[in-house]
Amino acid sequence: MKVFTTLATLVSILGVLAAPAPVVNSHSELDDRAITITVAAPAGTIVGVKGLTTEDFNGIPYAAAPVGNLRLRPPQRLSTSLNLFDATTPAPACPQFIADSDASDIPAQILTAVSRTPFFQKALKISEDCLNLNVIRPKGTKAGDNLPVLFWMYGGGFELGWNSMYYGGPLVTSAVLNGKPYVFVAVNYRVGAWGFLPGKEILADGAGNLGLRDQRMGLEWVADNIAAFGGDPSKVTIWGESAGSISVFNQMAAYGGNITYKGKPLFRGGIMNSGSVLPTDPIDCPKGQAIYDTIVEKAGCTGPDSLNCLRQLPLDKFTDAANSVPAMLSWTSVAVSYLPRPDGDFLPESSHTLAQKGRYAAIPIIVGDQEDEGTLFSLFQANTTGSTAAIVKYLKDLFFHGASEQVLTALVETYPDSILEGSPFRTGPFNELYRGFKRLAALLGDIVFTITRRVFIDIAKTVNPKVPVWSYIASYGYGTPILGTFHASDLLQVFYGILPNKASRDIQAYYSNFVYNLDPNNYSGGTNSLSRVIDNWPQWEKGTKKLIQFYAYHFQPMVDDFRTDSEKILSDNIDTLHI
DSSP states (O other): OHHHHHHHHHHHHHHHHHOOOOOOOOTTSSOHHHHEEEEEETTEEEEEEEOSSEEEEEEEEOSOOOOGGGTTSOOOOOSSOEEEEEOSSOOOOOOOOOSOTTOOSHHHHHHHHHHTSHHHHHHHTOOSOOOEEEEEEETTOOTTOOEEEEEEEOOSTTTSOOGGGSOOHHHHHHHHHTTOOOEEEEEOOOOHHHHHOOSHHHHHHTOOOHHHHHHHHHHHHHHHHGGGGTEEEEEEEEEEETHHHHHHHHHHTGGGTOOEETTEESOSEEEEESOOOOOOOOTTSHHHHHHHHHHHHHHTOOSTTHHHHHHHSOHHHHHHHHTTSOOSSSTTTTSOSSOOOOOSSSSSSOHHHHHHTTOSOOOOEEEEEETBTTGGGGSSOGGGTTOHHHHHHHHHHHTOTTSOHHHHHHHHTTSOSOTTSSSSTTOTTOOOSSTTHHHHHHHHHHHHTHHHHHHHHHHHHHHSTTSOEEEEEEOTTTTOTTTSSBTTHHIIIIISOOSOSHHHHHHHHHHHHHHHHSOTTOOOSSSOOOSSOOOOOOOOOTTTOEEEEEOSSOEEEEESOTTHHHHHHHHHTTTTOOO
């Protein structure tokens, strides 16, 4: 039963990953003048496609192709102007890391096999020449309209994801209906080893955190060009989910909080769905170096100039080597191989340290989590047995190398070893996939997402008490077997709006208000007000710790004070609990 449940989940995940981008009108059978539209921007002339309610410009290059000698290097600006660039169809995704290519277990082998099929590769148009972005605006928008801009960064554990997977057309249409039209931008950035390879060689070469640097260059492109599309570069909100949400804070903390470009800030607000600070060891830490060395050996690049050797490999051989380390959808779970780490430059220190020192751009933010963040990441750990000793060993071996067993034991013991407790929360004796599943799911969800979120907000409100923060817990998937309101549920409810319920409609309205006014409760601006009233969303303050709990058909205020014993241990030991 466990195997079938796991395989069903994997198939579901792959179904989402491999789904092609929504179809745009083909101009092979229609008059080009009727369905295309051209924008003259500083980057060049760009030809997009008209839809019923939006105008879409897909796959616009914002940097030079990171191929050949530019592989594993910071993004380089385009040296030539675009000339009638065809932006009418989705562009390539960056190379993906979906499964460990050397794994022997059946689920990983299935993921690897499916991800290498011609259908999957063709659907994504996998290419290293992938530094592009999509711009979607309301139909009829023109230069000078000065609409606010919502800049999207996808999630995927810094291992997978691509911009055309997230079609923002329905969001733009919803914003128009809410009287708050905006321009939507989705950036492609490098993932896996292409974007986040660690090691002392990477550090010495200045090639750390390339995926974050890609995002930053995408933001700079917006600053230079979005006015031509009818957007206002002074009113940019950055938004992300999971790794994209962690990226939001990383962009806030880039270069110690320097978000200026040509003397102006690149963005003014942030929305963070499931992710905030991520305490990490430096890019040349022992774990990071072990990953680099493993890839070099697998690639046959051992020697004095291993990094240059990696740059010269054919793509298929580099991919096989890059994807030979543990992947996220596996036993190692969210102790991922590739993630942002301090490099002394883009990220001068660990993100939590930058927060503590106030070395980040203090902007209004929305930050929240799913109630059951850890269930999706606890499907592969049945042999932990659920005992305290086994979970402590699991955390010590894979997550927190610098933490003492005493601290880890104290942390694990704050999660009762009982089938009546754990995640999915509030489900009594049900949903125990294997012994200790609910306990481990609660723990993993908290240490990476939910309780870390509260620790981050507490730090932010201490350092910058006057900067507003709104927080939430999403419970709109309550009752879903095994997974509950699982990680990435926000994508289904908010981004895609699959269910036209109160949660989808009203959260999109909150976000539209925030994009306009940096306040989810402020209806002013735009073309008109909402015809319905949405619940007041209280600010999170240190004294009251109020947030809002989202259900599918009703919202309710709550106090952010659950699992405070776990919070205290995480907060008190944040300097040693590094992934």
